Amino acid sequence: MKFITNIISIALLLFVLQACGGESADQSASNSNETQEQGLSAFELEHGIGPVSERLAVDAELDEEMINRGRNIYEMKCEMCHNMEGRMVGPALGDVMERRSPEFVMNMILNPGGMARNHPEGQKMLQEYMTVMPFQNVKEDEARDIVEFLRQQAENN
């Protein structure tokens, strides 16, 4: 009897809570697509956490148009903190595509706050550079263009 009344009580409460609890679901979403996960998958450990959650098809051959678009965004939104050679506010990027995967770089651009908080590599960089990389309102396809530009820089290295 005790058991049954308990079950009924809890079920009633749950029903009402469930039926009416959907309001604040998206309140914690921020413009930088930050995530809260603590346990990371193998993919995330290697390629970062953020909107890019699977491997991308990246042509061996460089795309000139993407490079030009990427350079334009890089100069507008990244260059105040990064050099190609030598550390500045952030790390040098001339060889970043030799060190990181395209997906990792894109996630770093698209979800810098989440990376600094929740990814071991992001945490390591925060320790070293002492500043959280800002989200610069870069769209996902623009981040891909920046990767293409950085691939070209790596080839010229």
Added chain:
Amino acid sequence: MNKLKSKKLRGLLLGAGFVAIAAFVFTGCPTQQNMLDRGDAAQKVYVAPGEHDEYYGFFSGGYSGQLSVWGLPSSRLLKVIPVFSQDPETGYGYSEETKPLFQTSYGFIPWDDSHHPHISQTNGDSDGRWIYINANNTPRIARIDLKTFETKEILELPNTGGNHASSFVTSNSEYVIGGTRFSIPYEQDLDVPIESYSDEFRGALTFIALDSETGQMDLEFQIVVPPYNYDLGRAGKGPSSDWVFFTTYNTEEAHTMLEVNASRNDKDFIAAVNWKKAAELVRNGHGKQMPGEYYHNYYPTNQGYAVSEVKNGVTVLDTRDIDEDFIYYLPTPKSPHGVDIDPTGEYIVGGGKLATVIPVHSFSNMIEAINNGRIVERIDGIPVLDYDATIIGEVENPGLGPLHTEFDGRGYAYTSVYISSEIVKWSLDTFEVVDRIDSYYSIGHLMITAGDNVNPDARYMVGLTKTAKDRYLPTGPKQNHPAQLYDISGDRMQLLLDFPTIGEPHYAQSIRADKIKPNVAQIYEMEDNDHPYAITRINENRVERNGNVVRVFMGATRSHFRPDNIEGIKLGDTVYIHLTNMEQEWDVVHGIAIKGMDNAEILVAPGQTKTIKWTPKRTGIYPFYCTAFCSALHQEMQGYIRVSAANSDVALTWKTGTN
């Protein structure tokens, strides 16, 4: 003991479950409203940390000249938007971009007195695109964009003395209105004896057309009227949408000791203007051109400098010259202050501040009286309608000094009563008072959440009062003006909260948050920065000299300026620092201040460019720094400028870091 506890717990759980399910069955999901109604006053105003209020409230700043933004019902201050007064906190009115907004035909005016904010409307409902507010002293109207919560435009009103009957918009934002509180000679520079008041002084009612896409103002025409004081205004709604209404006092035409001399007549007037007909008369060439210099200040581009356009001349409709009637006087007791139109557009309520009743005119009676020629006299061609023909009710025992009325859309009106310091609730059906509640102390305007439109969302009411006296911890002989928040969802009004405000709020408006929130900008997009001195890529940072004018094209990112070492500035130079915040992250703000600078700081939002002017007076090394705490390395965000003698040969150089 344990058994007892678990029994109790089980009982509680079961009880809670049944209450919840009962509430669910009877009322659907327990909306915040229902849950709140069962709680006490504290629960009703409690908005948990991180959660948002349901309403934006916009309170005029009165003699602060600004507009403050509040979350309701928590009554938390969200922001103070600088409008008519310089604001050293943001650099508004100090930065080169914003200075032109303060230009008038009387020169640069750093202050004004802002009174009646009004949100733009679509189909008689507040649409949350722009909010307009009037300056009373040097007559102007400002437009604030509710995407960025910034003042974007200020228009001066010629031929006006005290733009008090303003800035109310019509139901599809066709016009925003202005009205002269102090009649003056129509030609503003006319040098005449004050004794010539009745002959030389005239009133002006101003109609400013609004662009439906941009909200931008264009002074279309004025109506020249007898030299009374035009006090407040309101646009009609629904069937009365083509009309606007103004109160008048001082029909005695006094020009001295108005306290006594303008309080003699038993009745003054509500002026009813058919703006559609007036606009048609203007289109058909019935207006005449009158002189009148005025300034129109606005931003021609997305970013950059506001411009000041000087205009001269205004189209005027003079009732003495025009045979057709488009304005009528409704006799109204006694020195009426507010004129307020109910959500159906039928009732025109006057706040006869010296009257013993609240007079209610009927719009349909008014139209009938016009059609039946119930005209008792004409003043300068304006028909005065028969009081008995237009009046539909007189609310008895309203208290002493009724001023303003708001409506809940459920058949009740709420009138603020100044002298007896209370709000009276009365029925639009019986015209009888049904409830009354105290104000703390001496109430002026009042406001209902999402009110003054065809479909008010009347959950809460705010009373804007004039003196705080003992309500809060004392802060000297002059205290901030208070406001009270009331719950008006039930039969009886209930006081929930009493809080101090900014400046002296006269009128306020409120709107459901969801009409504004989704449109609010988080950044200025770098791609759209068309400021002539912006840098949109960091390698454009530089210093340019042109004679004695030096321009610094500077970028800011957490946590450095580029350039941050500048040499070659000389005494006699005028230096402009054009600072672009190159960040694109919401709410990451940088500022700049230079030692000894006779100016305010500028705060620069992400993606924005702002300019500060600096004329160094002494040689030496001038540190500058970021005034907004922007990151863990904010204290490192600094630089130096070297200022040399006028005849020195120090070359103009600039650099950052090792570059």
